[in-house]
Amino acid sequence: MPLYLFGCQVHALVAILCNVIKHIKFIGIPVADQDRALAFYTDKLGFNIRTDAPYDDKQRWIELSLPGAQTGVTLFTPAGQEDRVGEMVNTSWAVDDIDKTYNELTVKGVVFEAPPEKQPWGSFLKMRDSEGNQIVLSDSKG
Numbered sequence: 001m002p003l004y005l006f007g008c009q010v011h012a013l014v015a016i017l018c019n020v021i022k023h024i025k026f027i028g029i030p031v032a033d034q035d036r037a038l039a040f041y042t043d044k045l046g047f048n049i050r051t052d053a054p055y056d057d058k059q060r061w062i063e064l065s066l067p068g069a070q071t072g073v074t075l076f077t078p079a080g081q082e083d084r085v086g087e088m089v090n091t092s093w094a095v096d097d098i099d100k101t102y103n104e105l106t107v108k109g110v111v112f113e114a115p116p117e118k119q120p121w122g123s124f125l126k127m128r129d130s131e132g133n134q135i136v137l138s139d140s141k142g
Contacts (some may be wrong), residue, residue, distance in 0.1 A: 024070075024071045026063055026071060026072075026073055026074050027071065027073055027089070028073070028074045028076055028078075029074065029076075029089055029129070029131075029135075030076070030077040030078075030087075030131070030133070031075045031077055031130075032077070032082070032083070032085045033130070034061040034075055034129050035074075037062075037075045037129065037131055038052070038075060039130070039131070041064055042064070044105065044110055046066065046110065047063070047064035047065065047066055047106075048065055048066070049063075050064060059076065059077070062074060062075040085131050085133070086131060086132035089134065091136070093135060094137075094138065094140075095138065097141075098122075098123040098124065098125060098137065099116055099123075101139075102115065102116050103125070110128075113128070113134070122138055122139050122140045123139070123141060124136055124138040124139075
């Protein structure tokens with residue numbers, strides 16, 4: 001029988017009080033060509049390199065971040081998961097102004113599936129990175 005304290009199960013309360021998980025460190029983006037992906041994310045999207053170090057004889061551990069952001073991205077494909085390259089990366093990245101972002105990134109050669117789409121909750125875009133991965137960009141303007 002679960003133990004409750006102040007209406008919460010104790011294990012959930014302990015996790016909250018102890019703050020076990022601090023933040024999301026990174027999300028993984030599977031890539032076929034690490035050099036091409038690194039150039040895309042740094043030159044076109046403005047990411048900074050946190051780590052670029054050997055991992056094994058086939059690839060490097062590449063971790064990137066945006067200025068002021070805690071969460072980063074890794075350009076790394078775990079062995080046996082190469083078929084994930086070119087799929088949807090289940091994430092949405094916040095931008096201040098979707099139309100401005102669309103225009104600026106289009107000039108840099110970023111490929112979008114369509115112009116910005118307006119919704120009551122905000123606007124969004126679906127872009128493709130150098131590896132064909134789909135990533136959603138969104139703002140909160142309705």
